[in-house]
Amino acid sequence: xxxxxxxxxxxxxxxxxxxxxxxxxxxLQAGEEDVREALGELRHALxxxxxxxxxxxxxxxLASHPDAEEGARRLLARPRTPSLTPAQAETxxxxxxxxxxxxxxxxxxxxxxSESATAALxxxxxxxxxxxxxxxxxxxxxxPLFLTxxxxxxxxxxxxxxxxDPSPEDEAALRxxxxxxxxxxxxxxx
Amino acid sequence: xxxxxxSPGGPPPAAGSAPRxxxxxxxxxxxxxxxxxxxxxxxxxxxxxxxxxxADVVVAYLxxxxxxxxxxxEAATEFLxxxxxxxxxxxxxxxxxxxxxxxxxxxxxxxxxxxxxRMLQYARFRGAGGWxxxxxxxxxxxxxxxxxxxxxxxxxxxxxxxxxxxxALLGQALGGLLRxxxxxxxxxxxxxxxSLADRLGVLRGLLxxxxxxxxxxxxxxxxxxxxxxxxxxxxxxxxGEAAWEQAEPFGEIMVHGAAPGPAAARAAAAVRRDAASRxxxxRRDAASRxxxxRRDAASRxxxx
Numbered sequence: 001x002x003x004x005x006x007x008x009x010x011x012x013x014x015x016x017x018x019x020x021x022x023x024x025x026x027x028l029q030a031g032e033e034d035v036r037e038a039l040g041e042l043r044h045a046l047x048x049x050x051x052x053x054x055x056x057x058x059x060x061x062l063a064s065h066p067d068a069e070e071g072a073r074r075l076l077a078r079p080r081t082p083s084l085t086p087a088q089a090e091t092x093x094x095x096x097x098x099x100x101x102x103x104x105x106x107x108x109x110x111x112x113x114s115e116s117a118t119a120a121l122x123x124x125x126x127x128x129x130x131x132x133x134x135x136x137x138x139x140x141x142x143x144p145l146f147l148t149x150x151x152x153x154x155x156x157x158x159x160x161x162x163x164x165d166p167s168p169e170d171e172a173a174l175r176x177x178x179x180x181x182x183x184x185x186x187x188x189x190x
Numbered sequence: 191x192x193x194x195x196x197s198p199g200g201p202p203p204a205a206g207s208a209p210r211x212x213x214x215x216x217x218x219x220x221x222x223x224x225x226x227x228x229x230x231x232x233x234x235x236x237x238x239x240x241x242x243x244x245a246d247v248v249v250a251y252l253x254x255x256x257x258x259x260x261x262x263x264e265a266a267t268e269f270l271x272x273x274x275x276x277x278x279x280x281x282x283x284x285x286x287x288x289x290x291x292x293x294x295x296x297x298x299x300x301x302x303x304x305x306x307x308r309m310l311q312y313a314r315f316r317g318a319g320g321w322x323x324x325x326x327x328x329x330x331x332x333x334x335x336x337x338x339x340x341x342x343x344x345x346x347x348x349x350x351x352x353x354x355x356x357x358a359l360l361g362q363a364l365g366g367l368l369r370x371x372x373x374x375x376x377x378x379x380x381x382x383x384x385s386l387a388d389r390l391g392v393l394r395g396l397l398x399x400x401x402x403x404x405x406x407x408x409x410x411x412x413x414x415x416x417x418x419x420x421x422x423x424x425x426x427x428x429x430g431e432a433a434w435e436q437a438e439p440f441g442e443i444m445v446h447g448a449a450p451g452p453a454a455a456r457a458a459a460a461v462r463r464d465a466a467s468r469x470x471x472x473r474r475d476a477a478s479r480x481x482x483x484r485r486d487a488a489s490r491x492x493x494x
Binding site: 010013015016052054061062063064065068069072073076078080081083084085086089091092093094096097108109110112116117148149150151157158159161162163165166171174175178190 | 312315
């Protein structure tokens with residue numbers, strides 16, 4: 001490894017949070033392009049090692065290899081965080097894609113009040129308040145911890161949600177059934 | 191998440207056959223919310239909520255809980271929310287015309303489109319939620335440095351930190367908050383008042399000349415006077431001294447004298463006596479009165 005790559009490795013080893021390229025360049029008195037090159041070199045050099053280089057939350061960080069997870073959790077007495085409940089996952093996805101977004105908006109999309117899911121996600125540090133809407137409702141956005149825990153660099157790295165839309169055939173079938181249900185109800189009520 | 195496949199299939203259930211709950215596969219982990227359930231029900235042509243015995247759903251769930259032998263508070267809460275939503279939905283279905291107000295104003299086709307739009311949007315985020323939940327699982331394999339930065343490398347080591355404020359200053363600030371400040375003397379302020387007795391007098395004067403409209407009685411008056419006059423009018427009506435009518439909302443209110451019966455006359459006399467015998471309360475008096483009684487009302491003055 002070049003000298004710069006070794007220095008980058010040392011800094012990332014010490015840093016408690018992901019470090020941006022600009023911060024690394026500043027600390028090492030080097031050009032950002034050189035730092036980027038050094039990061040590439042470091043990533044390559046870490047192939048097959050117990051530590052991996054990851055780009056997330058707008059910066060770079062060293063992480064333990066997934067193979068080491070079991071042992072690491074025993075060593076640090078740190079159990080896995082519980083999985084997201086379906087309600088939390090839905091709420092989180094709405095906040096992640098539409099942020100900043102208010103709770104009433106989340107409730108409108110989910111069709112159910114989302115107080116407990118929002119509170120749980122706030123407690124988990126995945127979302128946080130970010131001001132108020134023009135109607136005074138609290139707005140929510142995702143936190144840097146969200147990016148770290150989900151291995152994302154920015155929220156723009158989230159996959160295009162259009163991919164989860166039902167197919168046109170399913171949509172047509174759904175529309176037809178809704179219309180039929182509406183007609184039946186209209187007949188009943190008249 | 192193993193939500194039911196979004197693909198219609200199978201023949202519709204025979205007409206008249208109530209959907210059986212065991213076919214609902216009441217796996218509650220599957221349903222993330224009422225829309226989810228609604229979506230699934232529609233896709234299985236089991237939409238007719240009217241025929242679903244929600245009590246059975248509750249019983250099935252209790253059995254399900256018992257089988258699991260542990261109370262998952264999160265899931266139980268979700269279930270409560272879900273069943274409450276279903277109950278509301280069902281009660282709306284049972285009451286014609288008590289439908290979603292926003293959907294109610296639309297034609298059935300538009301309502302279906304609106305609902306479809308919402309369901310599609312919901313499906314999108316449900317899918318994204320599933321992806322996030324999986325990602326959350328798979329990303330847990332990586333662990334990051336959790337130890338704080340070594341002291342020597344910190345910009346401001348804890349040992350080097352010095353108290354920037356005197357603790358006595360904090361005590362002083364807190365002490366100031368704990369003392370009740372002296373009441374502010376407002377005796378030099380004059381408060382214009384409108385008394386009920388005055389307005390009763392005005393109305394009675396107008397009544398003596400025959401019928402009049404409310405607008406005449408309050409011509410050029412400020413809001414408080416209008417309010418007190420209305421209150422006075424109510425008093426007169428109560429006492430049987432006056433009757434009033436309004437042909438249409440926001441129309442003119444016509445007031446005319448009412449022929450009081452013996453009881454009404456007595457009541458009217460009592461009101462008059464009451465109003466006359468009471469003097470306008472002093473400022474301090476009015477300010478200190480918290481909850482006026484009904485008798486008080488006849489002599490209450492209202493600051494403008």
